[in-house]
Amino acid sequence: MSVKSLCVFSAVLVLCCVGCEANQKASRGVTVPFVFDPRAVCEPRCQHMGLCIRNNTCFCSKGYMGEFCQYATCYPKCKNGGECLRPGKCRCLPGFGGRYCHKVTCEGGCLNGGECISVNGVVKCLCPSGWMGSRCHEAICPQRCQNGGVCVAPGICSCTDGWLGGACHTAYCKQLCLHGGKCIAPNVCRCREPFFGPQCKNKRKP
Secondary structure, X not given: OOOOEEEEEOOOOEEEEEOOOOOOOOOOOEEEEEOXXXXXXXXXXXXXXXXXXXXXXXXXXXXEEXXXXXXXXXXXXXXXXXXXXXXXEEEOOOOEEOOOOOEEOOOOOOOOOOEEEEEOOEEEEEOOOOXXXXXXXXXXXXXXXXXXXXXXXXXXXXXXXXXXXXXXXEEOOOOOOXXXXXXXXXXXXXXXXXXXXXXOOEEOOO
C-alpha cells in the first residue's frame, strides 16, 4: 500500500504530512520536519509505511525502527527474552506471559499455595513447607509412609488395608490376638509359648 504525503518546501527543510490528502480540511497524518529528497530511492523499500527521505534513508512511522523500518518496537521493552512482533505486542518465551512478558507463568500453575518464580531465567514453583514437586503437588511425610501407605498431605499417610498409625507401621488384626499374642501383619498373630493358632487361642500340651 502506498503512502500519501504532502510536502511544503523551504530553503532549509521540508514539512511533510504522512498520510494526508490535499483536499482534506483536517489532516489525519503526522507533520514532521526533516530534509526531504522527492527523488530519493530506498532499496530495499522502507517497510511498515516508512517514508524514503534520502537515498537508502527511511523515516519510520511510530512503533518501528531500523535502517528500513524493519523492526517493531515495544515500550516498555519486552522483558525476559521476549520478542517484539509489532508495536506493543511481545512474543514471550516459555514460562513468561503478560503484554510485555513481565509475568512469570508456570505451566499448569503451582498448587497448594506454591508461588511461580524465575531464578536465573529458570521458571519454577516455590513450594511452601510440607510440599514438593514441579507443581508443589507432592506432600512430604517426614515419618515416611510404610507398608504401601501414601503421603496425601504434609505428615499424613493414607494406609492400605490392614495397617494403621501415623506411618502405617502398625498391623491390624480383625480378631484379637489372645494370650499375649502380637499382631505383626494384617490378620497375622505372633503367639507366645505355649499358645498357637490364628488367634493364639490353642495351647500345646506339656
